[in-house]
Amino acid sequence: MSVHLHHIFAPSAPLSVSGLTSHIQDLLEQDDQLRHVWVMGEVSSASCYRSGIFFTLQDPDADAAVNCVVWRNQIEQLTVQPEPGEQLIILGRIRIHRKRGACQLNVWQALPAGEGLRALRYRQLRQRLEAEGLFDPSRKKPLPQHPQTIAVVTSPQAAAWGDIQRTLKRRYPGLTVLFSPALVQGDQAPASIVKAIRRVVADGRAEALLVSRGGGATEDMDCFNHESVVKAIANCPIPVVAGIGHQRDESLSDLAADVFAHTPTAAAEQAVPKLIHLASAHDDRHRRLFDALDTHIRVREGSLHRLRERLQRLHIDQTIHHERQKISWLRQRLVSVMSKRLRYASQHHQLLQQKLSTLNPENVLRRGYTVMKFGNGDIVRSPYDLSVGQQAQVTFASGDVRVTIDSIEDTVKSNDGNTPPSKLGSN
Numbered sequence: 001m002s003v004h005l006h007h008i009f010a011p012s013a014p015l016s017v018s019g020l021t022s023h024i025q026d027l028l029e030q031d032d033q034l035r036h037v038w039v040m041g042e043v044s045s046a047s048c049y050r051s052g053i054f055f056t057l058q059d060p061d062a063d064a065a066v067n068c069v070v071w072r073n074q075i076e077q078l079t080v081q082p083e084p085g086e087q088l089i090i091l092g093r094i095r096i097h098r099k100r101g102a103c104q105l106n107v108w109q110a111l112p113a114g115e116g117l118r119a120l121r122y123r124q125l126r127q128r129l130e131a132e133g134l135f136d137p138s139r140k141k142p143l144p145q146h147p148q149t150i151a152v153v154t155s156p157q158a159a160a161w162g163d164i165q166r167t168l169k170r171r172y173p174g175l176t177v178l179f180s181p182a183l184v185q186g187d188q189a190p191a192s193i194v195k196a197i198r199r200v201v202a203d204g205r206a207e208a209l210l211v212s213r214g215g216g217a218t219e220d221m222d223c224f225n226h227e228s229v230v231k232a233i234a235n236c237p238i239p240v241v242a243g244i245g246h247q248r249d250e251s252l253s254d255l256a257a258d259v260f261a262h263t264p265t266a267a268a269e270q271a272v273p274k275l276i277h278l279a280s281a282h283d284d285r286h287r288r289l290f291d292a293l294d295t296h297i298r299v300r301e302g303s304l305h306r307l308r309e310r311l312q313r314l315h316i317d318q319t320i321h322h323e324r325q326k327i328s329w330l331r332q333r334l335v336s337v338m339s340k341r342l343r344y345a346s347q348h349h350q351l352l353q354q355k356l357s358t359l360n361p362e363n364v365l366r367r368g369y370t371v372m373k374f375g376n377g378d379i380v381r382s383p384y385d386l387s388v389g390q391q392a393q394v395t396f397a398s399g400d401v402r403v404t405i406d407s408i409e410d411t412v413k414s415n416d417g418n419t420p421p422s423k424l425g426s427n
Helices: 017-029 115-131 159-171 189-203 218-225 227-234 252-256 264-271 275-313 316-359 361-366
Strands: 037-048 052-059 064-071 087-097 102-112 149-154 176-181 208-213 240-244 259-261 371-373 391-395 400-404
Touching (some): 115 252, 159 264, 189 218, 189 227, 218 240, 218 252, 227 252, 252 259, 259 264, 316 361
Parallel strands (some): 240 259
Antiparallel strands (some): 052 064, 087 102
């Protein structure tokens, strides 16, 4: 048997209602955590007055609510306006309303929660990247008309990779496809995609790059809205084709790509032409070339016919005699000019032969001079390039002699009349 003792302590003096509310106010408003608090909930009611917006933020699962107010001078600072049924993240401060003895949240900022917050971040990032010019049409690079090698960045486990392979093989047989694997979902996906793109750029063989993944939940596509991925695509020196998601999906990577399609298959179709279309275009060019050639021949035949008619109306013998005289005069003139040029060339040739004979080293050697060379065949241009004990080769007009340097004498004067210093190591 247990006995519960309840001790009743009587206060020295009872508190007034004002004193109680003041005490509660001091406790709540002096709490550092409640001075700057984030609260998430659903707006159950909202009313606009001249002084501001009054609304109730509730937590339906826990059956709890808090009164909120946005004063008029703060309304323009809100990212979203509180509307009934909206999920919001509220930033504010707890205040006590002393007349009613109730607390309320003075709100400074309201952000959409859940999907709304994701959409807000998407819009803000899109506006910033657009201001940086990453989506500017002038940045778009044209795709090669007849690529020989393209690269694909996607997950090896994704169905998109199989769709791309089948589409490329069907449309453009013989194409070389380089595969750069990457994660296309999850927290590590942005870094993996950027790394895969850089790998393709460093390889240097691809003429076009296809970045792709299949459809999925909205949150699964977030990696293609990551700033690092968007900038890697926008700054890629290789033309990029984006094929991300399904018809309803649009990512920031799509906007940054040079070309984008709504599915991986459509992206592969954009990346390469269809072989049958190339054959049809070739046949069409062949036909147009044949027609142009046929038209040209007919025009030339008409011109030739008109020339023949004119020729028949001319005095052929007189014309031929005149042309022969003209040719004879031109022949004489040509012979005269060429004779002069030949004489001048002969004289110039003789002069060059004389200069060449004068400069011929062999002729210099025949006059009694010699040439000293190092062992590697380079010419010795100064005694100070030699060292004692070094071997050298002396070339005469009639042969070569191997010599060994015993000493180096400082007897040669420099151009300014001063004797150069002895070489280190010489005697």
